[in-house]
Amino acid sequence: MFDENRFKTIASFEELKALVEEDKNINGLGAATANRYPIRFVLFDNFHDSFEFVMYMLEECGVAVQSVDKWIDHDYPDLMITYQELSDDISGYISSLGGKDSVITPFSELARFYDNQQHHTFDALVKTLKSIEASMEGVENSQRIYIPIIGLEGKMAAFENDTQINVWHLHDEDSIGENYTMILVDDDSCYGVKNIKNKANVVHTVGEWLDIWKKPEVHQKETIVCTSKSIFANAMFAQPDNAFTYVSPQNAYEFLKLGLQLDLGDIPYFEEDEDNWRLLAEQIDLSEDFELCSFVARYFDVSEILSYKSFLKIWFSHSSNFDRWLLCSCYVMLNKGDGFLTACLTKLNSYSNADLFTEVAMYMTSVKTEMDERRYCLNEASLKNVRLSENVEVVIGNRLENIAKQSGYHEAIKYFSGITSKEKELAIAWLGRGLINLNEVKAFFPDLCDYMQAQPLLTPQCPWTSSYIDNYKKAKLGNVYTQEVKEVIATYNADSIAFDTWYQSLKTTATLLSGRKDIDVYYWIDGLGVEWIPYIQAIINQHQQDNIYLNETLIARALLPTTTEVNKKELQRLSEIDIQTMKVGDLDSLAHQSTNRYPDTIISEMRIVKASIEKIMSTYAGKKVAIVSDHGLTYLSQLQAGLNLAGFESDHHGRLAVCKTGKATTDKNYIILNDGKTVCALNHKSLSNKVPRDQGIHGGCTPEEVLVPIFVISNNPSNSHWSVIILTPDVSATDPKVRLKIKGLEVSDIPYIIYRDKSYALNKVGEGEFVSTSLEADEKETEFNVCVGGKKIGNCSVHWQVGATEEDLFDF
CATH class of the missing domain: 3.40.50 (Rossmann fold)
Structure with missing residues (x-):
């Protein structure tokens, strides 16, 4: 049987x-x-x-x-x-x-x-x-x-x-038996995965493979990872086999996903990413359960990477190819392929700054939220000094100009960021021509916004200089000689007498700082004019957390002619140390370069000024510091024709000249210096040939050439005890002057008012009491700031009385 x-x-x-x-x-x-x-x-x-x-x-x-x-x-x-x-x-x-x-x-x-x-x-x-x-x-x-x-x-x-x-x-159909997944790996290290034995039985040889079947614990894990060369070579012969499911991963990705069955989400595999998958495997530790999102958060030490702001923070903190691949892969997966940045990431060929932000810059969407995301990304890249290629800048610039033509400048400016020089150049030109507003550039070009802030009251002796410098900057930005500039020059520099009237009311840098024993170190920026006061104040104020404070902003006049040779000697009087060793910036040399091209030169100027101030801040050692200048510059002479005066030898492209024979005769176009032979231009016209295109120049008598700033900084926020009280809260619109009481002023402090972005002088009328010049009243604008040297020391409100006021019979 x-x-x-x-x-x-x-x-x-x-x-x-x-x-x-x-x-x-x-x-x-x-x-x-x-x-x-x-x-x-x-x-x-x-x-x-x-x-x-x-x-x-x-x-x-x-x-x-x-x-x-x-x-x-x-x-x-x-x-x-x-x-x-x-x-x-x-x-x-x-x-x-x-x-x-x-x-x-x-x-x-x-x-x-x-x-x-x-x-x-x-x-x-x-x-x-x-x-x-x-x-x-x-x-x-x-x-x-x-x-x-x-x-x-x-x-x-x-x-x-x-x-x-x-x-x-x-063959028991009711038997609860388990079969195994056998992962055949041609890699002895199992791709570097740590503590893999917590998840799988691991064998490296035929001997170990046979030995594990004697151990009861082998049945506790249904996965076996085998790196035996012999078994790997003969695994093809195992079929048919209903006790094992064989997995033969061809790469690290398949080992993790198909072999170890780790949840890797929807991250796709590309052959060119194999090195990154291997590096990921080496980071995985199976001593605890693997969950991709938690792993990534721990790896980057963040709470989330779902937002584009978090993405950028991680991106700039991790520069390796692997880190950025992992970041991009997870960001795209978590956002399920949706979103502006996600769309850019899926197009990357590499994980360089240039590649990512080229994609971001070139993707010009019309969706408001995506436009905001694009600008934020590019502005952050700009802050990290990311630069795009010249070709990309040209393409972006052309696109923006086309948008401006088709949809208007206010629509085009929405696409601007701070990452390309071309965008900054267009912003300067458009702002200078009045095609856009200053507030529209603040988000992507804060330097320009700071530069174009309303000038503080430069000097009570010459209150007109503040509005003039504002108009000069607008003309400089537009690269056009404006009527506003022409009228002021025609008034205050009409002739040598008109010029000398305001010029002699000012003091030189050496005179203002004479006897100042509190200043420890002097720094000199060649060619720095008063136009840079708001910009420099903004930079210094950003360092208050470093205990660096702007204590004073003073205005001085340069000696004539306004050249480095003459005024360097004046600055040397301030210190026994060679002033040349204290030179930290040079706008002068930039201005004279024949390669200058509007409006790029303005961007270069900002870069020089910021680098100079930041250098001073970085080397600051707690001493009281004064930043001085020898003269300013004008970029408007290159917009005016030359006078080609006969009998003169030109110097500094005709901003000054020397009479070849005898003494110079009186002329409204220049002032004659004490030697009787040297003359300096009173207006923007060169005394000889035209100033070369796009070049800045100095040597003459325009306010931007003559007026120079002095910044005093220290680690002590002096004058923090200022207090302002308004004595006339109700002010007649027909006599719009405000009366204030200000406490805590030093002798050198010059207070003034900023109302509707314009400066107004305060005239002292008593002990601590001041009256403003007439304000251009607007009954809807009731607040104004009181400032000293660029610092706001108080904010006040008035009530404009626009009806007839009864005469006070008892006001004698």
């Missing part, structure tokens, strides 16, 4: 135990054959049933268990023994048992990797083993050798009709 069906299928483990006992005690017909051939192949669908069977045979039946790994050469643990060597080892082992029973395992874990496609070595091994005959002792003792085979039902099916083999197949 037994011989009639040697390939049996058993439905339960109890049936299997009964079959073992029945087979062991077989009598009668078929017993001789059964005892002659001791091998019993026991086929299982899963490792759980196999392990239970082995333990049953060992513990309840007292059958010895022989591990196949003992036949591996331990000097070469990753050398796979041949099927012939394995069959010989098994045959020899059976002979050595003296007729006793045994279980040989793990057999199938080695045999499954034998070539059964071309050379059919698995079939040959089974055929060889099934033919092994028992010894005389074995026959007498009904010796049985049990060889468990797991998951190779497909291969063993080849022997289903073989009458000379004993195969028992436990």
